[in-house]
Amino acid sequence: MGRMTSRAPTVGFDLDMTLIDSRPGIRAAFRALSAETGTYIDADLAVTRLGPPLEQELRHWFPEEAIPEVADRYREIYPTYAIEPTLAMPGAREAVAAVHAHGGRAVVVTAKHEPNAKLHLAHLGIEADAVIGSLWAEAKAVALREHEASVYVGDHTGDVRGARTAGALSVAVATGPCDAAELRAAGADVVLAELTDFGSWLDAYAARERG
Incomplete structure (x- = not known):
């Protein structure tokens, strides 16, 4: 599940409470x-x-x-x-930059109305390669498969289900309504305390997958 093989990774990210504190x-x-x-x-x-x-x-x-x-x-x-009051989550820009540093693509897949999701990212200077809105839980797998995402990062058990349905590695961040125990119970492959931990995790993951 979620193997990058020799290609650069495509990593999917949820939006609310993953990349942005909305x-x-x-x-x-x-x-x-x-x-x-x-x-x-x-x-x-x-x-x-x-x-x-x-x-x-x-x-x-x-x-x-x-x-x-x-x-x-x-x-x-x-x-x-x-749009104006919403903040970037700690580590959000750095997480997307880490994907790009590995030569990969960062794709935002969210239940939010897509035009509003794009407004948030533009306002906060978070540079995603694609944004797909109006997808929730298992339905997120449609976009994740289309973009060949090997990893999906989210804060909700619905994000875990979306990743697993897509055959992607589920990386969960305990920064939203679901705590670490709930995320693990839902089947998350990796649980991070917050997105600031993502860059170092991705470095290690990429090294293992290419090793």
């Missing part, structure tokens, strides 16, 4: 949506369970028939409220 931005966007719709949303609670598609969170607050319209509106106002 909690401040998402909190602001949910508060704006709540004010606009007159519907109570506990934004502080919502940002503790990032990872799954937006619609899953909205179902906690809106009736099913309202979800498509409300989701579209959230995505429309998102750039206004969410």
Whole structure:
């Protein structure tokens, strides 16, 4: 599983709570949506369970028939409220640079609306080679296979499932809603405390695979 053979690696990365700390931005966007719709949303609670598609969170607050319209509106106002406050996770730029230093490609595969994902990366200067949005859990395997990713890095058990479905090595970072024990139990091949540990791990992994 997840062998690089003699080729440079293609490494997939999740976005929210893996490459970016989007909690401040998402909190602001949910508060704006709540004010606009007159519907109570506990934004502080919502940002503790990032990872799954937006619609899953909205179902906690809106009736099913309202979800498509409300989701579209959230995505429309998102750039206004969410891009500026969002921060890069520690080690994010360095992790992508480490892949490039090995001659590889860094591909972001996320459940987030793709145009908004691209806005985040551009704003923060994180230089991915491709960005694929609106894929969650096992569905992420579609993009990972298409780009021949041998490794997928994420913070959620859904990311672990996506990596395993794609036949990629699952590297999990315990920086999101799932702790290290949950990530291991879900089948992560490697669990890192945070993304700052990724570069040294990749160096060792590349040496083993090419050795």
